[in-house]
Amino acid sequence: MIREDYRTTGGYTGMSMSFYDMKRKTWHQTWMGADGGALYIEGGLNESGAMVLSNRNTPYYTEGSPVNRVTWTPNEDGSVRQHWQSSQDTGKTWATVFDGLYVKRAALLAE
Numbered sequence: 017m018i019r020e021d022y023r024t025t026g027g028y029t030g031m032s033m034s035f036y037d038m039k040r041k042t043w044h045q046t047w048m049g050a051d052g053g054a055l056y057i058e059g060g061l062n063e064s065g066a067m068v069l070s071n072r073n074t075p076y077y078t079e080g081s082p083v084n085r086v087t088w089t090p091n092e093d094g095s096v097r098q099h100w101q102s103s104q105d106t107g108k109t110w111a112t113v114f115d116g117l118y119v120k121r122a123a124l125l126a127e
Contacts (some may be wrong), residue, residue, distance in 0.1 A: 028051075086099070
């Protein structure tokens with residue numbers, strides 16, 4: 017399991033937990049914000065090697081509610097782009113919710 021704690025520049029905080037469901041052969045991530053908001057997304061690797069998870073095909077999705085799609089794309093320099101998009105029209109058009117870049121933190125040197 018991978019745990020992420022996050023804080024936005026606007027002060028919003030929360031966490032996510034990600035895991036691979038071996039029985040269903042799918043990745044799952046649960047986001048939980050400090051305000052109690054939750055998002056459940058699932059998916060896997062696409063043909064170009066990016067991880068794409070969405071709430072559209074989860075048991076928690078309600079028809080007519082926004083569709084969320086989060087894509088993690090590995091870059092040649094070892095960084096990873098996370099692009100979160102949302103659709104109000106079942107995927108016809110998309111708006112960016114978050115577009116960020118993850119980079120490895122330099123190792124701490126012992127003094």
